[in-house]
Amino acid sequence: MASPVSPLAPASYPTLPPVPGVRFASFAAGIRYKGRSDLMVAVCDPGTTVGGALTRSLTASAPVLSCRDHLKGGSGRVLVVNAGNANTFTGRQGVKDVADTCAAAAREFGCKPEEVFVSSTGTIGVRLPAEKILNALPQMKDSLSDQAWMDATRAIMTTDTFPKLATRTATIGGVPVTINGFCKGSGMIAPDMGTMLAYVFTDAKLSADAVQTMLTTGCDRSFNCMTVDSDTSTSDTLLMFATGKAAHDLIADAADPRVADFRAELDDLLIELAQLVAKDGEGATKFIEIKVTGAEHDQAAKRIALAIANSPLVKTAVAGEDANWGRIVMAVGKAGERADRDKLAISMGGVVITRDGEPVPDYDETPVTAHMKGQNIDITVDVGIANGKATVWTCDLTHGYIDINGSYRT
């Protein structure tokens, strides 16, 4: 859209190396936008396994329902993603449009319809002009490239102000493999998950079960720890495709010690992507990391951290560069998890503000105020109960969010 690039955008974007066994094409199908690509296709070689994490929304989109069904097969050959129309709340016609797209892609690229995965992102409740996708697929077949990561990423952007890509290398049994990922998302972002589409591709040779387990675990540590505005999308989708082109032995089980390095790199890549989404949160001017320790268990810590991250009062205080830690106390209190008011310890920017339930003696706000003027805000809270801990990421709540969302459709 017309928004300026987020001040939190990275200084440069990585150039992703090819992942053997996968090629991309993008296309200006005119689904909603003019003068830009809005359709992306990824085609994987036979033998590619797939796993996924999908929104838990009870009003999930037709593409999400289709992905959930197709994931049962564990085989992923084609990914079709459009921007500008979410194909959500579009009734039976929406379901048919996804089925037609799967059938057409299967014919065009030589696989079964249930090996095709479709995602749509954009406006809710407007019929998807599926014929534009069906007409585009044959033309896209001729332009498939193993280099076109940036084009693919740009084709799925909606209110995003910058493309989000990341790459890692790992070794499995001594064999180097590549993990590439890209995603989109900016608003309607909350666990689990946002209007967030994320795709990971690797040449590792992994069973579908292993892919699924790694992805579920990784998602819980990354995208499910990130929120922009607490609004859960109907379309959230994270898929990982493993082409199996690498020369190592098949990994059947995610617990296999030979994939420890791979899993660490995968988690790291997912965290980078998730943080990029928070950094492109609608109207964001500050990136906020919230660490909670001392909770009853990790899940409690996460709930407390998310209560802080989703508090409009905390987020507006950060936007105003105001070290208003009282709002953090409030957010801890509303989370509904155990916290010892008389042991609560809060730090911002590494400066201890409260300890044992009171401001520290002679608390000097000066260094905290200086920290608040930066782009990266660190909040740590110890709630004094047990050893549960969690880290979540979010952004501030600014006039830009109001501007973008008060006039999205118009």
Next chain:
Amino acid sequence: MASPVSPLAPASYPTLPPVPGVRFASFAAGIRYKGRSDLMVAVCDPGTTVGGALTRSLTASAPVLSCRDHLKGGSGRVLVVNAGNANTFTGRQGVKDVADTCAAAAREFGCKPEEVFVSSTGTIGVRLPAEKILNALPQMKDSLSDQAWMDATRAIMTTDTFPKLATRTATIGGVPVTINGFCKGSGMIAPDMGTMLAYVFTDAKLSADAVQTMLTTGCDRSFNCMTVDSDTSTSDTLLMFATGKAAHDLIADAADPRVADFRAELDDLLIELAQLVAKDGEGATKFIEIKVTGAEHDQAAKRIALAIANSPLVKTAVAGEDANWGRIVMAVGKAGERADRDKLAISMGGVVITRDGEPVPDYDETPVTAHMKGQNIDITVDVGIANGKATVWTCDLTHGYIDINGSYRT
């Protein structure tokens, strides 16, 4: 504060009649504000019963903890409320400051400390200058008046842009009684409840048990159905004092049929006060009523309605006068309660937009857009499961909210 009066403020404020047995005084104690009253005392005659509803925050303020304790006695003689400092997260000193205030008020007005109720609202984490309250009490004793409702209301305002008062009459056993109430609250407002202080006074003769039961039920239908920003305060307090001066027989049980009229009027008064808080929501330009029907049960309906009411995307769309009903679909989906996507029916301003999970044929947005330009926005959603229903109230999310909360302390 400096904010202009909410456009949703009532055209005029009611003049509240005296309630026999209760008198008020207010005072400029200089706790935080300059040039305005910031301290209020209500003194009730002996025999006054009291009930209350307090925040469920786990980081509740020292005054809330004291009220919770004193409510066990059921007798309420003095109410002391200050604005500008919440006496929250102030450690043992904060607890002592409340106890000192109760002791001083008990001496001054001739009752027991446990018959004194204290509330504080304002900044969190700064020690309350309790000596200013202790010094003021003797001076306030001389100015007690049974007419000073408006002064009392103004003395407890913080970011409120207008005073919030309401009055009703009812009959109990043929005897007319008065119910007066006033409250403050504007931000950090959500069930259960907001930075919201509300006080109700009546001359009805009610047991403490009856007062408590009526208030709990009434709060659930009023303040607990209202949200501004989803942030639950550490200080929320609703108290009702019944002086027993009316000439009817004592009502021991809230289920007594003789108080049916009284309870209906009380509920109505609480709803009016709750709606006034939403209408003074920080930055509010639109008042939003959300009715959900067809849910699994009433509690499910309330959760769905609150998911809509707390959605930043719904609230910014209303601020932008954008009939973006897709975001309502999203909010229904994230509520976590059962909803039949293929039966979902959404109306705005009485215009049916979706039915059976799809936009109605030839949906014409014109009348809905006209409705969005008004000040009162009606959203109704039927989720197609059973007969659960709920109504909640909120306001839009505007630049004004960001302005107010990005610079509250500075």
